Amino acid sequence: MSSMSRTVPPTADVVIVGGGVMGTSIAYHLAEAGVHHIVVIERGELGSGSSGKPIGGVRAQFSDPLNIELGSRSLRAWQDFGQRPGADIRLDSVGYLFALTSDQQAADFEIAVRIQNSLGVPSRMIGPREAHQLCPYLSTDGLVAAAYSPTDGHARPGLAVQGYARAAARAGVAFATHTTVTGLDTTGDRITAVHTDHGRISCSTVICAAGAWSERLGAMAGVHLPVRPVRRQLAFTAPLAPPAPRIPFTIDFASTAYFHNSDDGLLFGLADPDQADGFDTTWTPDWLTLFRAAVQRRAPALADMETTSGWAGLYEVTPDHNALIGRAGTSHNFLYATGFSGHGFLQAPAVGEIMRDIHLERTPFIDVTPFCADRFTTGVPTRPEIHVV
Template sequence: MSLSSTFRTVPPAADVVIIGGGVMGTSIAFHLAEAGVTDIVVVERGELCGGSSGKPIGGVRAQFSDPLNIELGSRSLRAFQDFPHRPGADIRLDSVGYLFLLTTDRQAADFETCVEVQNGLDVPSRVITPGEALRLCPYISTEGLVAAVYSPTDGHARPALVVQGYADAAARAGVTFATHTSVTGIDTAGDRVTTVHTDHGPVSCSTVICAAGAWSGRIGAMAGIDLPVRPVRRQLAFTEPLTPPAPRIPFTIDFASSAYFHNSDDGLLFGLADPGQPDGFDTTWTPEWLELFRNVARHRAPALADMATTGGWAGLYEITPDHNALIGRSAELPDFLYATGFSGHGFLQAPAVGEILRDLHLDRTPFVDISPLSADRFRTGAEIRPEAHVV
């Protein structure tokens, strides 16, 4: 099956309807089908990988500040490493490491604490000197750097290849993919989900899993479930091919500004979160955005500031109030499950989350307690300490 394959025929009934055909939806479909769940339909409003998962290159890491996110990242890293065997696809994983550049003593102290937690969970991150950071990434300037943090097992892969790999394996196991199909409503009876309505007909079902990314708030509302997710545009750019070729460098992030860069085919990829970006579903790439990155680069990586670019990409982050995911089962509708709101971390956590949603559906105990990620936490005042907003 290719990512452009279209299955417009929506079956009249299914056991499980997964809403969203990105990396999260396809991972969930794969893990359910692998566990023997039959009669699964994935409903996608456009093409597979057409939303946030369409990012050209996605970072994969286990460097987080809290044990839960660390465990989600670590387990997913192992799955990405094993992807050629299960489900069986080359995802162009490049374990170049993640390099965080730190410019204040407070940042250094906070990251040192995080490294201790990460090391306790077998993540090989370490605090390094500015000089060591320069040897790893010769583009940077060490002026103003206090320290850096590096973990060699992190890196990046190709989201489209991951979605393709999961979707191919799921399709072989009998999963139906209804692309170019929009969800128009969800019927319930008491505390049960009964029907998902689409623009190609209704599907009666006993379980709905929302993996609709930035559109999840709308899907939740159809079932009377509050999923506090807002869409925010994020942009990146590609350099022209570089001669001589760029050295192989880590996924490098200036923590204070969120500016990042890494290898991309025969050049580099630049990115930065615009702090002034308003909420919305606009995914128009605007070249003038690039000046924000260049302003940071002039100080932190001067050679990058004047590199010519060939274009860029814009996609949507699905942001929650505390920048942590929503994963769980609805208390009001026990057969409505959700995995959304990853705030930029969805791709790198998708393999682990696919396992978790499989286990929730099958009433198994997941490998990690995800109750802190319940969408109800915002109603009960149990928000999680916000994860630093970086890619």
């Protein structure tokens, strides 16, 4: 893209920190609305943070109305991505399938499905036999029920980042890659400039979309963004012969082990409950021991499949596993969209719209006040999300 460089302009109206799917979505939506002089600052290449690790799930199966609405609106945007902004993200609408192994899990998901249905999401509870038909790898032994929504699926986050970035660049957005924010200037309750290792930018608004690095940026602005980085790992199987059947994005809810189709094999993942916080993104294949132990019970055929490569990336986790979205009360021109706890890619289109509207002081399509960053000190209630993948 011709507007991508390590050179930062001396002035901007809006500086977005973070060049992942969230930052590029925000840039695209702002530019589409006619906002000019936007600069996106990225410490590496675009999409080199959490967005570059291809789990790629997109869904509206959540347990509370706000996350359901964010997921549902984003699903529609992902489905239309080929026309707006115009890119192939390899969306595969195979559905999401949560395998449930206790009566309590089934009861919780039944409540969630009723809420989803009331908001137009076509999810439903199904029995073990139908779950096995949808995903032949699933064992019905010990399977109580499953939750399934046919319009969910998965896509390629890297392609989405590039699609948003190219469209934003065509609209005049500048991208400063391999550029690190080193400080902020403030006057009263406003940020007046962003300092980087490639120069200073005077600006009117700063938007934090820095993912796992957001707490550091917030501290520069005097805003507490309680985001901690947690490593998550995944692996790819060797090519399968015969080819794997086309299956939903399947999750064993009890263990968090998940898998879905990927090119000529399968993608495997699992959230290690003992993973320490930190920015380490070294891929350590020994975590597969946990995955294989989990699928030995739930999808035995996967336990012996050969894996050839993998990734490690960072989740940006908040105390209640819900996002931080809003405008800071202490620095009025500091906005933030971060802490998505693994849901950032799937919610990025809707959040791009919301951040556009917050910046333009318009009413967003949904009230995101429950996701304000100061909820942990002021007591604004949110409902902890039960889906952790």
